[in-house]
Each structure stands twice: as structure tokens, then as C-alpha cells.
Amino acid sequence: xxxxxxxxxxxxxxxxxxxxxxxxxxxxxxxxxxxxxxxxxxxxxxxxxxxxxxxxxxxxxxxxxxxxxxxxxxxxxxxxxxxxxxxxxxxxxxxxxxxxxxxxxxxxxxxxxxxxxxxxxxxxxxxxxxxxxxxxxxxxxxxxxxxxxxxxxxxxxxxxxxxxxxxxxxxxxxxxxxxxxxxxxxxxxxxxxxxxxxxxxxxxxxxxxxxxxxxxxxxxxxxxxxxxxxxxxxxxxxxxxxxxxxxxxxxxxxxxxxxxxxxxxxxxxxxxxxxxxxxxxx
Ligand SMILES: [Mg+2]
Numbered sequence: 001x002x003x004x005x006x007x008x009x010x011x012x013x014x015x016x017x018x019x020x021x022x023x024x025x026x027x028x029x030x031x032x033x034x035x036x037x038x039x040x041x042x043x044x045x046x047x048x049x050x051x052x053x054x055x056x057x058x059x060x061x062x063x064x065x066x067x068x069x070x071x072x073x074x075x076x077x078x079x080x081x082x083x084x085x086x087x088x089x090x091x092x093x094x095x096x097x098x099x100x101x102x103x104x105x106x107x108x109x110x111x112x113x114x115x116x117x118x119x120x121x122x123x124x125x126x127x128x129x130x131x132x133x134x135x136x137x138x139x140x141x142x143x144x145x146x147x148x149x150x151x152x153x154x155x156x157x158x159x160x161x162x163x164x165x166x167x168x169x170x171x172x173x174x175x176x177x178x179x180x181x182x183x184x185x186x187x188x189x190x191x192x193x194x195x196x197x198x199x200x201x202x203x204x205x206x207x208x209x210x211x212x213x214x215x216x217x218x219x220x221x222x223x224x225x226x227x228x229x230x231x232x233x234x235x236x237x238x239x240x241x242x243x244x245x246x247x248x249x250x251x252x253x254x255x256x257x258x259x260x261x262x263x264x265x266x267x268x269x270x271x272x273x274x275x276x277x278x279x280x281x282x
Contacts, residue, residue: 001262004274007281009249010040013228015216017209017246020052020062022232022254023279027175030069031253033280040281042073047219049212050074051229053202053236055083055166055183056139058109080212082202083110086136086166089199090114093162094134100124102152102186103138110166111136121155122148129155137165137187137198140180149186156194163187163198169236173255203231204240213244230279232256234270242270249274 010016018024024034041048050062057065059076066074090099091114099116101108111118116134122143124132135156143149156163168184187198201207209229216222229246231237232254241248250265250272252258258277265271 001265001272001275004249004276006037006249006251006276006279009228009274009276010037010044010046010281013247014046014226015222015228016041016046016048017051017212017227017229017241018048018279019203019229019231019233019237019251019254020050020054021172023230023251024050024066024071025069026254027173030071031278031280033278033282035070036281037279038071038073047216047222048078049215050079051203051208051212051237052079053082053167053169055081055086055110055136055201056104056107056141057081058083058106058113061106061109077215080208080215082168082208083107083138083166085201085207085211086110086138086164087114089164089201090116090134090136097133098124098128098131099134099136100132100155101136101138102143102148102183103136103140104142107138107142107166110138121151124151124155126151126154129159132159132161134162134164137163137167137183139167140183140186145186149190153190153193156190163196165198165200166202168200168202203236204243206240206244209240209244209246228274230276234264234268234272238272239270242272247274248272249276249279251276251279253278253280 063076087110108118169182229241
């Protein structure tokens with residue numbers, strides 16, 4: 001597959017759905033040239049929305065984390081996160097009781113903003129299990145993997161409550177050489193043990209694409225053919241974008257390396273419209 005320069009794509013499309021980790025930033029900070037890409041989109045009078053499978057921070061905290069990277073123009077409303085989708089679900093469907101979670105205290109904002117009482121599974125006592133009306137997988141940090149995953153297992157064994165996975169990602173790169181298991185891996189482990197399927201939010205499912213599409217259409221009538229989805233992961237960003245009917249670009253700055261891209265595209269049959277070294281420009 002031939003590579004396309006991202007400059008060309010900036011001219012060709014009017015709206016850019018950008019994945020966050022692996023496209024805009026990574027473990028080392030800002031990906032080179034992404035400050036210029038975002039500025040160029042703004043200068044051209046075009047639009048971008050960051051579509052991220054992240055339930056560890058709310059929109060304000062996401063924007064703050066971008067400001068720390070020097071991306072001062074990024075606003076809270078520029079983000080669509082899988083945590084927001086989980087929050088909407090809780091708001092609409094869970095009307096009472098405690099919502100317990102695996103994740104950091106920051107992540108629990110998605111529960112409290114939905115109007116529910118959030119109690120970390122690590123602070124939940126077995127005698128209160130009957131008060132729990134839902135359980136949410138938010139993040140891979142903020143709990144003891146040994147103790148609290150077993151607690152979750154025991155809670156769900158006897159209580160048939162809705163279980164929501166707010167970040168379905170299995171892994172994330174921790175450094176150039178190492179990966180870590182993400183919340184999606186923990187939830188799959190428990191699904192396997194319990195023999196049930198949880199409710200999942202995040203790419204490749206369509207909710208976030210729909211939400212982003214609604215945002216840009218509130219601002220200006222936009223056809224799907226005007227939008228480019230840019231991501232570093234075939235199974236989430238590219239598959240989700242393709243299914244939603246958007247053009248897709250795989251950026252080789254994250255989960256998919258240049259050496260394995262051709263093989264992974266062929267073996268998964270998830271085919272991006274474009275392949276770019278990076279979404280950052282010079
Ligand atoms: Mg990514």
C-alpha cells in the first residue's frame with residue numbers, strides 16, 4: 001500500500017476525527033508535528049474532534065493534559081471519549097444505588113457526573129454488595145490487581161447487575177519496547193470466567209462516531225464523505241471508521257509499526273484508505 005503525506009489529506013477533507021494515543025501523543029509526549037497539524041486545521045477553517053477510548057479522565061481533564069503538551073487551542077468540547085458514552089448510559093439507565101468501578105478516582109467522575117454515587121471496588125465492603133446497581137471498568141490503574149479483581153469476580157458472581165466496559169482497549173504501549181494490559185483485558189478475563197457478556201463502549205462501536213458526527217453537524221452541515229478518521233489501531237480506529245462509512249488513515253506512530261502494517265492489514269482484512277508515516281506535519 002502506497003503512503004500518502006498527511007498534508008495532502010489536510011487539503012482533501014474538511015473534518016478530522018483524530019485518535020489520541022498513538023496519533024497526537026504517546027508515552028514520550030506530543031508526536032512530532034501534531035501541534036502544526038492542529039494549528040493548520042484551525043487556520044484552514046476546518047474542524048477536528050478527538051475520538052479516544054479513554055475513561056480515565058473527563059473532558060476538562062483531557063483538555064488540561066493537552067495544554068500541558070503545548071496544545072493550548074484544544075478545548076474540552078473537542079473530545080469524545082468512551083468514558084462519556086458510559087456516562088450517558090449510566091445517566092439514562094441506572095436510576096438508583098451505588099455504582100462501583102475499577103479505575104482511578106479521576107475516572108470515577110464519569111459516574112458522579114451521571115448523578116450516581118461512585119464507590120471504588122477497593123473501598124466496597126462485601127456486606128454492601130446488594131446496594132450496587134452497576135459496575136464499570138474505567139481504567140487499569142487505581143486498584144490492587146490481585147485483591148480487587150477477585151473482589152469484582154465475587155461481586156458479579158452473585159449479583160446480576162449491568163456491567164459496563166468504558167474502555168475496551170486490550171493493551172497500550174508503555175514504552176518503545178513494552179506494552180501493558182488495559183482495562184479491556186481485565187474485563188475479558190472476567191467475562192470468560194463468568195460466562196457473560198458486558199456492555200461495551202468505545203471504538204470500533206459506532207456510538208462515538210455518531211456523537212462526533214452530531215457535534216460537527218451542529219456546527220456545520222457535514223457529509224460523511226467530508227470526514228477522515230485518523231488512527232494508529234486497525235481493530236478500533238480503522239474498523240470503526242470504515243463501518244461508520246468514513247475514509248480512514250492509518251498513522252504509523254503508535255500501535256501499528258511500518259514493518260508489520262502490510263501484514264496486519266492483509267491478515268485482518270481491515271483496510272485503511274490511506275497509510276501515513278505520521279499525522280504530524282513539518
Ligand atoms: Mg491509539
